[in-house]
Amino acid sequence: MPRPVVISGPSGTGKSTLLKKLFAEYPDKFGFSISNTTRSPRAGEKHGVDYHFTTVEDFKKLIDEEKFIEWAQFSDNYYGTSIKAVDDVSKQNKICLLDIDMQGVKSVKKSTIDARYLFLSPPSIESLKERLVGRGTETESSIAKRIAAAAAELEYAETGAHDKIIVNDDLDKAYAEFKEFILAEE
Ligand SMILES: Nc1ncnc2c1ncn2[C@@H]1O[C@H](COP(=O)(O)OP(=O)(O)OP(=O)(O)O)[C@@H](O)[C@H]1O
Numbered sequence: 001m002p003r004p005v006v007i008s009g010p011s012g013t014g015k016s017t018l019l020k021k022l023f024a025e026y027p028d029k030f031g032f033s034i035s036n037t038t039r040s041p042r043a044g045e046k047h048g049v050d051y052h053f054t055t056v057e058d059f060k061k062l063i064d065e066e067k068f069i070e071w072a073q074f075s076d077n078y079y080g081t082s083i084k085a086v087d088d089v090s091k092q093n094k095i096c097l098l099d100i101d102m103q104g105v106k107s108v109k110k111s112t113i114d115a116r117y118l119f120l121s122p123p124s125i126e127s128l129k130e131r132l133v134g135r136g137t138e139t140e141s142s143i144a145k146r147i148a149a150a151a152a153e154l155e156y157a158e159t160g161a162h163d164k165i166i167v168n169d170d171l172d173k174a175y176a177e178f179k180e181f182i183l184a185e186e
Helices: 015-025 056-064 083-091 102-110 125-135 140-157 171-183
Strands: 005-008 068-074 077-082 095-099 116-121 164-167
Touching: 005 015, 005 102, 015 095, 015 171, 056 068, 056 077, 068 083, 068 102, 077 083, 083 095, 102 140, 116 140, 116 171, 125 140, 164 171
Parallel strands: 005 095, 005 116, 116 164
Antiparallel strands: 068 077
């Protein structure tokens, strides 16, 4: 079974940009875990396809049983990624890609998931800030929060927690390294 690949790195480093290129080049090789949610299905959404729709009671039980890699509560609803959802992707013979933050990485490391860990680093904190400003999606306070979190992410990467660190300076060069690591199923 292909091992899942955990991709982390500060917000604005370029994870979405690189992942988009990868899916365009290899549309069938990868899978995403289907999340659990307690919100109601919207028109057309299917259980087990868009989400695993879960009652609040069951969701809380899964939290207690430590079945989630990460979970969060937005407005009145819970959302989470379960260990089972990741295993299901591997069982379909696809590489499960997990785009998660440092807490998520720590959580996967504590779980039974046998993943490979990739860290995407910005060339510098200054360039990260420029990219976040340039993307035009964040308020000033959101940028400040992301920069503070980035410092913690970079510090964690320095502890050697990842199998590979890629600096996203030149996009084409970073993509070549990104692809090579992800496709090298060890
Ligand atoms: N190598 C690069 N050089 C310059 N700009 C880049 C590079 N890679 C990505 N960018 C730009 O940086 C911005 C942030 O990239 P992206 O949205 O992919 O980051 P992200 O890591 O997915 O962030 P988040 O975790 O917040 O979703 C985008 O505007 C993107 O076009």
